[in-house]
Every structure is written in structure tokens, then in C-alpha cells.
Amino acid sequence: xxxxxxxxxxxxxxxxxxxxxxxxxxxxxxxxxxxxxxxxxxxxxxxxxxxxxxxxxxxxxxxxxxxxxxxxxxxxxxxxxxxxxxxxxxxxxxxxxxxxxxxxxxxxxxxxxxxx
Amino acid sequence: xxxxxxxxxxxxxxxxxxxxxxxxxxxxxxxxxxxxxxxxxxxxxxxxxxxxxxxxxxxxxxxxxxxxxxxxxxxxxxxxxxxxxxxxxxxxxxxxxxxxxxxxxxxxxxxxx
Numbered sequence: 032x033x034x035x036x037x038x039x040x041x042x043x044x045x046x047x048x049x050x051x052x053x054x055x056x057x058x059x060x061x062x063x064x065x066x067x068x069x070x071x072x073x074x075x076x077x078x079x080x081x082x083x084x085x086x087x088x089x090x091x092x093x094x095x096x097x098x099x100x101x102x103x104x105x106x107x108x109x110x111x112x113x114x115x116x117x118x119x120x121x122x123x124x125x126x127x128x129x130x131x132x133x134x135x136x137x138x139x140x141x142x143x144x145x146x147x
Numbered sequence: 148x149x150x151x152x153x154x155x156x157x158x159x160x161x162x163x164x165x166x167x168x169x170x171x172x173x174x175x176x177x178x179x180x181x182x183x184x185x186x187x188x189x190x191x192x193x194x195x196x197x198x199x200x201x202x203x204x205x206x207x208x209x210x211x212x213x214x215x216x217x218x219x220x221x222x223x224x225x226x227x228x229x230x231x232x233x234x235x236x237x238x239x240x241x242x243x244x245x246x247x248x249x250x251x252x253x254x255x256x257x258x259x260x
Binding site: 048066068076138 | 191192
């Protein structure tokens with residue numbers, strides 16, 4: 032079946048503009064994660080959803096970042112008033128239940144955000 | 148083609164015994180290599196990374212990994228497993244040429260009491 036889908040695949044925006052990144056997890060997956068990969072850095076955890084609720088928001092770097100998930104499916108990550116340091120690849124991942132023997136983590140291909 | 152292969156989908160070890168999680172990569176370009184751990188209900192956590200400095204990299208929680216260019220490997224080891232090490236581990240390669248991120252499929256580590 033289809034994997035985790037992220038859109039857009041690439042986004043170039045001007046500093047100060049708002050952007051929305053979308054993640055379509057695999058159907059039936061209740062757990063959804065957002066990460067970002069900045070140039071030269073490792074993966075940085077942003078937020079984790081279990082269903083529509085977010086038990087772990089500890090990674091959101093500032094109040095300009097927010098995320099929501101509706102209907103236990105699609106999630107959007109919104110960055111307001113983008114800054115150049117927001118430039119990164121934003122990755123979404125989903126799994127069936129968060130953690131179980133038969134619930135591997137599936138990653139999307141990411142959205143490459145460039146703030147000019 | 149660039150790829151990352153984690154040779155074992157599941158590894159089971161007894162508490163107090165050594166851990167070996169294997170990772171091989173294929174890349175035409177100079178890579179950065181990472182190991183991440185995914186605990187239940189948590190996001191990915193960086194264990195360690197190799198970025199062309201020392202080939203033996205020490206990470207958190209007693210883990211270490213050795214970059215062996217001749218073998219194109221970056222295996223993760225720990226001398227003595229602890230119950231809290233039970234998690235899923237991901238080997239990740241980032242191609243320095245274009246920052247493309249390539250994930251391994253993950254290895255689930257089970258710790259037997």
C-alpha cells in the first residue's frame with residue numbers, strides 16, 4: 032500500500048512568511064512523528080501524536096511552530112514568521128500504535144524548506 | 148545507488164551481555180553516519196554520530212560505534228545490555244553532497260531478563 036506521504040516535497044519561502052507542511056500517514060497508523068534535519072545536524076525530534084492528541088511536544092523549537100492532527104490521520108506542521116534558521120528537511124513518520132513488535136516506524140520522503 | 152542495510156530486524160540478548168546491531172551502507176559520496184534510538188511513545192533520540200573525525204564514536208548510554216570504511220560498516224555496540232535498552236534502533240546515513248537522508252529499516256532490540 033501507499034507509504035507516508037509528505038507535501039510539498041520542496042518549499043522556498045521568504046523570511047517572515049508562514050508555511051504549512053503536510054503529512055499523510057499510512058492508513059490506520061495512530062502514531063505520527065515530526066522531525067527536522069538541519070544542514071550538518073542530526074535528526075531533531077519536534078512532536079509526537081497518538082491519535083489526535085500530542086503527548087510529547089517537547090521538541091518544538093519555539094512558539095512559531097505548531098502542529099495539529101485531525102481525524103487521527105493527516106497532520107500539518109505550521110511555521111509562522113519563518114526565519115532562515117528554519118531551513119531544513121522536515122520529516123514525518125508514522126507507526127501503527129507507537130510501539131509494538133509489529134509496528135515499525137515508516138518515514139516519508141520529507142519536505143525540504145528553504146527560507147530566503 | 149545509495150542505501151543503508153540493517154542486517155537484523157530483531158535482536159535478542161540477555162541483560163548484562165554484549166549488544167551488536169549491524170549496519171552497512173553503500174554510498175558514492177562521503178557520508179555522515181548516525182544511530183538513533185526510538186523508545187516506546189517517544190521520538191527518535193540521537194545516540195551517536197560519525198562525521199569524519201575519529202572512527203570510533205562514543206555515544207550516550209554506553210553505546211559506541213566504529214566506522215570501517217573498508218567494510219562500509221557502522222555497527223553499534225554496547226558491552227553490557229540493560230533492560231532500558233529495549234527499543235528500536237535506526238542507522239541513518241546523510242550524504243554530505245546533498246544532505247539526502249537515508250534510513251535503515253530499524254532493528255528491534257529485545258532484552259531478556
